[in-house]
Amino acid sequence: MAEKKLTSSQMAAxxxxxxxxxxISNPELGQLYSFTLTGKDRNKLNDLKLVDSRKxxxxxxxxxxxxxxWAYAREVFSKGMEASERPAGKVLEATLRAIVANLRRYMDRTDQNVNDVFAREEDLAPASPTTAAPEAAASETPAPESAAPVPNGTAEPSGTGTPAVLADDIETRIRKAYAQLAEKPNAWVSLTQLRPVLGDTPRxxxxxxxxxxxxxxxxxxAPFENRKALSQEDHDAAVIIGGQAKHLVLIGA
Structure with missing residues (x-):
């Protein structure tokens, strides 16, 4: 992390x-935490691509x-926070380092990472989602659909000479597979069950x-809340979004 060493104020932000x-906006940061991310601190975090800012x-x-x-934060909580070259204040830096060091004990004990700990409520799936039985999913697996026609030759051909599958066609396949697997409206379906139903669609x-x-x-x-209940197949089927492994999909909420 040496090439991305931050000051105390940048780490705090x-x-x-x-x-x-x-x-979150600067006015809301000011209202909630009595600070705003501006000037050199914002530019440094933007230049390092740790924070995306827009006006x-x-x-x-x-x-x-x-x-x-998020990757940087996971590394901080994994390895600990180094002392800053220009600390904004002894108490601030001591507070940050104490939180990083001691929250890591909880994450180690529960086998979680910062994405799990700080995920917002609406981004988490329930601990016991309703999903279709794997046996039923396997028995009802349809034959792969043929790719949609390529309009105006806009899709690039793949290395095998087969026209590339259009993104809209893949979305349709995902929606059909979800509808087949979901036991009821707004049910969670695991990617472990969904992927086989998509046939030979490239991962x-x-x-x-x-x-x-x-x-x-x-x-x-969303990620599966109880990480210890995940099998190796669940880990392998996960999709990484925003630096976080997500295992479940719900369509139609």
Whole structure:
């Protein structure tokens, strides 16, 4: 982490954004925590690609922890926080280092990481989601659908000479597979069950489509809350979004 060493104030800002786990504006930071992320601190975190900032319509800056920022936070909580070159204050730095060091004990004890600890309520799936039985899913696995026609030759051909599957077609396949597996409306379905139903659709195409779909209002993709209950197959089937492994999908909320 030497090349990304932060001052106490920059580390404090990064940890606040980690704890909020959402995009937050400078006015709201000022209201909640009596500080704003501006000037050199904002520029440093932006330059290191740890924080993404944008200017809103009213001129206020909005900030969110980037994927690199989450990775950096996980490394901090894994290895501990180094002393800053220019601490903003002994009490502030002592507080930060104490929180990082002692919260790590809880994460080690419960086999969790910072994404699990600070995930917002709406981003978490229930501990015991309702999913279809694996045997039923396997017996009803349909034959892979043929790829949709390629309009105007816009899709690149794959290395085998087969036209690349369009993103919209993969989304349709995912939605059909979910509908087949879900036992009732708004039920959680595991990616362990979903992936086999998608047939030979390339995994990288499925993952990129899931990352796009998570921003849709009727789609939720979440981690399994009880990590110790996950099998190796569950870990292997997970999709990484925002630096976090997600194991369950819900469509139609």
């Amino acid at each position: 990064l940890l606040v954004l980690m704890a909020e786990a959402r995009e 809103g319509r009213q001129g206020a800056f909005f900030h969110v922890l980037s994927e690199d920022g 990288e195409d499925v993952d990129s489509t899931l990352r796009r779909m998570i921003s849709m209002p009727d789609v939720r993709i």
